[in-house]
Amino acid sequence: MNITEVLQRHSREQGDTVALIDRSHGRHRELSYRELDIAVGRMAAMLRDAGLRPGDAVLVFHRMSAELYIAIAAILRNGMTVMIVDPSAGRQYMEHCCALLPPRALIASSKAHLLRFVSPALRRIPMKWSIGFPVPGAHRLETYSKWHSDDSVCDCTEDTPALVSFTSGGTGQPKAAVRTHAFLLAQHAAVEQHLLLQPGEIELVTLPIFVLANLASRVTSILADADLRRPSEIAPEPVVRQVVECRADRFAASPALLERFVDYCERHSIRLPGLKKVFTGGGPVTLRLLERVQGIAPQSKITIVYGSTEVEPISTVARDQLETHDVMAMNSGKGLLVGHVVDSLDVRILHDHWGQPLERLTPDEFERLCCEPGTAGEIVVAGKHVLTSYLHGYAEAENKIRVGSAVWHRTGDAGYFDQAGRLWLMGRCAARVQDEHGALYPLGAEQAAMQNTSIRQAAIVSHQGQRVLVVTLSDRNRMPDFPSLLKSLSFANVDSIRIIDRFPVDRRHHSKIDYAALHQLLEC
Numbered sequence: 001m002n003i004t005e006v007l008q009r010h011s012r013e014q015g016d017t018v019a020l021i022d023r024s025h026g027r028h029r030e031l032s033y034r035e036l037d038i039a040v041g042r043m044a045a046m047l048r049d050a051g052l053r054p055g056d057a058v059l060v061f062h063r064m065s066a067e068l069y070i071a072i073a074a075i076l077r078n079g080m081t082v083m084i085v086d087p088s089a090g091r092q093y094m095e096h097c098c099a100l101l102p103p104r105a106l107i108a109s110s111k112a113h114l115l116r117f118v119s120p121a122l123r124r125i126p127m128k129w130s131i132g133f134p135v136p137g138a139h140r141l142e143t144y145s146k147w148h149s150d151d152s153v154c155d156c157t158e159d160t161p162a163l164v165s166f167t168s169g170g171t172g173q174p175k176a177a178v179r180t181h182a183f184l185l186a187q188h189a190a191v192e193q194h195l196l197l198q199p200g201e202i203e204l205v206t207l208p209i210f211v212l213a214n215l216a217s218r219v220t221s222i223l224a225d226a227d228l229r230r231p232s233e234i235a236p237e238p239v240v241r242q243v244v245e246c247r248a249d250r251f252a253a254s255p256a257l258l259e260r261f262v263d264y265c266e267r268h269s270i271r272l273p274g275l276k277k278v279f280t281g282g283g284p285v286t287l288r289l290l291e292r293v294q295g296i297a298p299q300s301k302i303t304i305v306y307g308s309t310e311v312e313p314i315s316t317v318a319r320d321q322l323e324t325h326d327v328m329a330m331n332s333g334k335g336l337l338v339g340h341v342v343d344s345l346d347v348r349i350l351h352d353h354w355g356q357p358l359e360r361l362t363p364d365e366f367e368r369l370c371c372e373p374g375t376a377g378e379i380v381v382a383g384k385h386v387l388t389s390y391l392h393g394y395a396e397a398e399n400k401i402r403v404g405s406a407v408w409h410r411t412g413d414a415g416y417f418d419q420a421g422r423l424w425l426m427g428r429c430a431a432r433v434q435d436e437h438g439a440l441y442p443l444g445a446e447q448a449a450m451q452n453t454s455i456r457q458a459a460i461v462s463h464q465g466q467r468v469l470v471v472t473l474s475d476r477n478r479m480p481d482f483p484s485l486l487k488s489l490s491f492a493n494v495d496s497i498r499i500i501d502r503f504p505v506d507r508r509h510h511s512k513i514d515y516a517a518l519h520q521l522l523e524c
Helices: 005-013 033-049 066-077 091-100 112-117 141-146 181-194 209-217 236-245 255-267 287-296 324-331 363-369 442-449 482-488 515-523
Strands: 018-024 027-032 057-061 081-084 105-109 127-131 161-166 176-180 202-205 220-223 250-253 277-281 301-306 315-318 336-341 345-350 377-383 400-403 406-417 423-428 433-435 438-440 455-463 466-473 496-499
Touching: 005 033, 005 209, 018 033, 018 066, 018 209, 018 236, 027 033, 033 066, 033 141, 057 066, 066 081, 066 141, 066 161, 066 209, 091 161, 105 112, 127 141, 161 181, 176 181, 181 209, 202 209, 202 236, 209 220, 236 255, 250 255, 255 277, 255 287, 277 287, 287 301, 287 324, 301 336, 324 336, 324 442, 336 345, 336 442, 345 406, 363 400, 423 442, 433 455, 442 455, 442 466, 442 482, 455 515, 466 515, 482 496
Parallel strands: 018 220, 057 081, 057 105, 081 161, 105 127, 202 220, 202 250, 250 277, 277 301, 466 496
Antiparallel strands: 018 027, 161 176, 301 315, 315 336, 336 423, 345 377, 377 406, 400 406, 406 423, 433 438, 455 466
C-alpha cells in the first residue's frame, strides 16, 4: 500500500489530463498527470541517492505550487514522512514541532531558508534543499531534473506514517497529527463522496490538504495565486482572475478568504456563472456570507464543511438544504447548522467535560455521558478517517477517549443533534460563558448578532462579571442601533457592547476567534 500508486495509475490511464495549474515567475503553468509522475520519479530517486530512507521525516516549507506537490509525492513514494509546519506561527512553535519529530531533511524556498538564522532546530537538520535561488549550505532542488525517473514505489503498511502536520496550539501546545497511508486513503474516500469530487472538474484550491484528494480523484487543481499565510488579507484580484481564465467550476476556501474574494467581486460587479460548487469551512460561516456568494456565483451549490485537523470532513450541509425554519433558528441563537455526519463516522454529544481527562471509559460509562437530541455538549468523533493518536502519545489524555477498542476524538467544539439527526455547532467548549444566568455557548448569539449588516464580526465573552458582545463594524460611519441589537439578543442576557478594530484569530484560517487573546485585549 502506498497512496502515490493512485497517481501512477492516473498517469498510465489518463496521462494527458491536467493535474496541476499554477503561476511560476508570473507565468501560467500546467502539469499533466504523466509529467507529474515523471517529475515525482526523478525527485524520489534524487532523495534516495542522497541517503534518505523509508521512515525519515522531511520538513517541507513552500507555498502552494507544483514543486510543493512534486516534493510531497516523491517523499511519500519513498515511504518517507512529509512534515508540514506553519513557519508563520513563530520560532518557539517551530522549535517545539521539530523537537517532537526531528526531521532528517529540509526542502524549502530560498526565502524560508532565512529561518535558519533564528532557528537552531532548522540548522541541525542534516540535509537541505532550496527551491529557487541558491542558498549556502543547501543543494538546489531543481537539480532533480537530471535524475532518471523510475517507477519504484516503497511498499508501506497501513500504519506507515505518510504526513505529519501540527495543530495550531490554540488549546495548548501544538500536537503532531500523524496521517498514515491508510488514513489518507480513507480520508480521500470521504472527501470524494461528500465534497462531490468528479473526474474532469477544475477547482481553485486555497486549502492545501484538498489538493491531495483532487489528485487522487482526477480533479484538476488550480493552486491559488495568493499568500495564504494570512487568508483574511490576501490580494483577491489574482485569485478571481484564475477562476475566470482557467474556467474553474469549483472553489474551496476558508470563510475569511472567501469574504475577501466576494468583497472584490461585489466592488467590481463581477459575476462567476461558471462556478458550480463552492465549499467553505475552517471557521464559523454566516448566512449573510452564503447569500453573498450566491449573488456572485448564481449557478453554484454552496456547501459548509465542518471538520478539524484530526478529522476532515465531519459533516456537510448545502445552502439549498437550509429550510426557512433552519434560517430562523440560526438567526435566533440556536447555533450554526452543519448538517448530517459523513457516512463513515460516528459522532456523539457528551455532557461537557472539556478540560478534564476522560482517558478510558466502559461502554456503559460512555453511554451515560451521551446527551439526548437537542441538548448541547461536547462533540466527539470516531471512524476510519479520525486520527486516533498523536506522535509519542502527547496530549492524548486530554484529547482522546478509549471505549473498548474504539478511540474517540474530542473536537473541543460544542454542539447538539436536532430531531432530524443533523449536527449544530455552538462554539468552542473553552469559550463557554458560565455565570448566574447559566451556561452560554457563544456561537449561537454571535451568529444572531452578525445578521445585522452593520456588524462584520462578533464575539461574546464574560468580562468583569458581565456578558459583553464585542464587535467589529462593516462601516465605521454606519453605527448599529445598539438598543435594538441588545433587545434581539435578550435570550443571551448580553449586558453591553464593545467595538474594537480587529479580532485576534487563529493563524491557519483567520476565521476562528482566539478568545484567550480577546480577553487580554479587553483588559488593555
